[in-house]
Amino acid sequence: MTFPAPLTGVVPPVCTPLTPEGEVDVPSLLRLVDHLLGGGVDALFVLGSSSEAAYLTDRQRRQVVESVVGHVGGQHPVLAGVIDMTTPRVLDHVESVTAAGADAVVVTAPYYTRTHPAEIARHFRLIAAASPVPVVAYDIPVAVHTKLPAELVLELAADGTLAGLKDSSGDLAGFREVVTGARALSGFSVLTGSELLVDAALALGAHGAVPGLANVDPHGYVRLDRSCRARDWDRARVEQDRLCALFHLVGAGDPARMGGSSSALGAFKAALHLRGIIDCPATAEPQVPLSPEEVRRVGKFLAAAGLL
Amino acid sequence: MTFPAPLTGVVPPVCTPLTPEGEVDVPSLLRLVDHLLGGGVDALFVLGSSSEAAYLTDRQRRQVVESVVGHVGGQHPVLAGVIDMTTPRVLDHVESVTAAGADAVVVTAPYYTRTHPAEIARHFRLIAAASPVPVVAYDIPVAVHTKLPAELVLELAADGTLAGLKDSSGDLAGFREVVTGARALSGFSVLTGSELLVDAALALGAHGAVPGLANVDPHGYVRLDRSCRARDWDRARVEQDRLCALFHLVGAGDPARMGGSSSALGAFKAALHLRGIIDCPATAEPQVPLSPEEVRRVGKFLAAAGLL
């Protein structure tokens, strides 16, 4: 399908359900897609950080894109992450996910290696030149350890390298600078990756949101998005407050026993399992699984949010 | 060949010469290998950070291992990096490089994702369980943004998970703790990744060194290693001082124009090109190439070190 310019609304980064053996559980994945589309989301983002893309083999990544694209049948845009360290490796992923039908690719700055704004610009330009589909920049300093400067994003937006930005930096002031600068650029899409500031981001002019928590409660984020579009800020704030409270489930795992990814992704999957959407809450290796007690904690958050 | 226990001596992380089109230049790579072995090095480490492993596609990585292993013909150990973000992806690389003949695999902590010591331990254990060859840990916080705790390395050494450590952390005090703790463990190899502290590392008991600069001057590092083994510390210091002065070539690139990897790897390759060992000094995308003036600066360092 033609990629919307700009892309707007709720675009969940789709979790990747796994079997106990660590393989992609395609039936669960498609049930999750139905759950999200049934909740009213506007597009899907596969192979993002919340999708455990960093943990999926190349074969599994391709399987995810093919399964979701095939299932969605062109009714909604499917964006695919092409998470890798440098230009040549990202280009291989671009070839793979576009062959599998992705409507856009989502690209981070280089990482592992020490980089520089000039190299980041070169990276995006080379990928855009080679990609048959639009390129969305993915600003995620917690993972890649550099921040995309607003000025650079706007320069790459203005010259047509980038079709959009997914901002998971947590820096709403920098995000605002892109939003403001992008007003002059028709078609460029500015999306927040935050779960907690969707109302604030939309109020200052963002086009949409890519919240990992929308896996668990797509209906909530769609209501929130619709209230913002209707400029009913009070109603939006009530919904956002409910989702902020729910988001505390990401802290279910004991930080003495596991890292933040294990806890947050484990909690998302535990919630999807408790809600009956996926068959198995397993996360990929080497993440530490939640204990039964930690899963119970997730259940309590679901119950408090009216989701059980 | 059987992997030495412990591995000792000079083990250069072999640069990967590229063609102007960005493909692996196999004839140049093999000339570089001959240059290194001719200089007296003890083993080869391919697909490390100095090899631009982060920039090579999976196909190119396999090509490098096959070419080098085939050329070396079992006369020297060939270690291969399996640089990737998480356990499932690293396992794919382990399969690939061992099928291509690598004698050991070199593994970092997980990165991109937020991790935890318990997850790092799990990562190494799963890889060691699946690998047909010994596993060497690669401590490189500048790239992966976590430091391997000495205690964890020693625990994984003691239980047979790890066969060695390559320490590129710059933290010689932490390195010393591993060296000291490893005295009780026969066969575990503790290697410094520093170019600048080889004499100090060997003086406190390290088994060897993995210096990127040994691409440019293998004879110098071999002399340094031999002086240390002979406990001729004065002679070692003179050689180390010469190599420290030479190492300043990594700053040849203008930091206003490029990142540290572009400058350092560009300088190594420019030096190899100036010395007539490789055909083309190109680095992989999106690195910024050195300017002619910057290459001249590299040449001056070579001349000062008596290498031109």
Place this chain on the structure above:
Amino acid sequence: MTFPAPLTGVVPPVCTPLTPEGEVDVPSLLRLVDHLLGGGVDALFVLGSSSEAAYLTDRQRRQVVESVVGHVGGQHPVLAGVIDMTTPRVLDHVESVTAAGADAVVVTAPYYTRTHPAEIARHFRLIAAASPVPVVAYDIPVAVHTKLPAELVLELAADGTLAGLKDSSGDLAGFREVVTGARALSGFSVLTGSELLVDAALALGAHGAVPGLANVDPHGYVRLDRSCRARDWDRARVEQDRLCALFHLVGAGDPARMGGSSSALGAFKAALHLRGIIDCPATAEPQVPLSPEEVRRVGKFLAAAGLL
């Protein structure tokens, strides 16, 4: 005067005008205070980061508090920073600024030393126990290199240790958690230190703002605050957009020649000088002064914002 519970509105961190010799320029300081109060601000915060508190000697700090308190004459609350590394040193400043008449003290987490949440809590409790006036926590990770956890702030608010929070962390999601948690606590004041997100902060329930840029344009921030209180979000956004554009003046200084404090504080003072409010734009040592060309750049931002 009695400290308001909660403190609301615009509370500028008052710049400290200096003479060319580096002494406090009291007449200019009092003109600046008149300019701010004339602009309609609700309270004054002296000896904050924008006040160059880190650069003022103890004698100068006391001189600032005495001058401002004397001039204001109890008509508006005067908060005073007591910026120092640890409890005993902060307690000395508390004694000094309260003797000089400050209505509240503003306290950061310990710094220079490696700290811990338990020690941060102990620090605030000891200071609150000794202080004759309310204690406001100052969350400024860019300076002290730790972030105050929302949970800790709320715990110290609930037990009466803290009367408020000034959040200069840039983390609006964490700020929101404090705002939400503080709804149950009557009298606790949650203030944003951001120049760029005042509308967003007030929309989600903050009580006020402490923006350094309000030195330059108090009328703008007061209009912004009043629009937010009237829930006229469209008008607020227009004003905030204008102030965001003006804020770019903090980048007037060349980053190749000076640090971020020199540039930002130099620009605030250059603007106050260009506007005729202070006699001399000097910043404290070892900051690098703006060049005439950089000062012209500041002037252009003022002109564009209608302030010249």
Place this chain on the structure above:
Amino acid sequence: MTFPAPLTGVVPPVCTPLTPEGEVDVPSLLRLVDHLLGGGVDALFVLGSSSEAAYLTDRQRRQVVESVVGHVGGQHPVLAGVIDMTTPRVLDHVESVTAAGADAVVVTAPYYTRTHPAEIARHFRLIAAASPVPVVAYDIPVAVHTKLPAELVLELAADGTLAGLKDSSGDLAGFREVVTGARALSGFSVLTGSELLVDAALALGAHGAVPGLANVDPHGYVRLDRSCRARDWDRARVEQDRLCALFHLVGAGDPARMGGSSSALGAFKAALHLRGIIDCPATAEPQVPLSPEEVRRVGKFLAAAGLL
């Protein structure tokens, strides 16, 4: 006394014993000084990080310098830290400690504020211009969050601004660059702040060491220094190994309960108390005291090192 050029040997950063009420315990301090001088140390460094300078009030700082200088009576150089954020505040401390008789001042880069190499150079130059005694640079990135570049230190050494460097950065490669560059500068003193790499630092040409652990075992560090000077590297390594094992006492405090300063400084003081040198092991607020069990752990390290 005349400050030695260069200063050499063991220069302990003297702990500051406190009473249970948090006041300087002068009799204990003087017993500690006797213990250190009796152990053969070459000079004393008061008001450093291990002295809890960050926790002492201005009055207490002056009391420390006066007491120690008076007690030492010019028989050994007394260096004094002037730890504060910026030039004007450091200058006040310079005046105070030199009035009290300090033979040199030890100065960090600016902190709290965002700084720049040009500002750091300006800072040292202004202080050197005003100081009646030599200035030693203190490189301690863990506290001030910038690293002094080797090139800058050498520039300031060459022009006479600096008389020496105390390097607590943990970066032995950068330290080596200063040592090598300083060979051409007569009188400049390069000192390591490491407890764990004294043999390595002296082997590569350092003039001396400033190890916090020398409070606990001055005799050990003096033996180590003398072995290095005699170029008896094997004997030096045995002594250094013993001191490395002893240094593990800094981890006596539970990291779930306290920060690194509380644990390390608490352990030094507990050891001095257990050895009968000081009357009370209290550390300054807001540090968390060691528990009796944690103190027992310190005792075991002392026993293992033959110090009880």
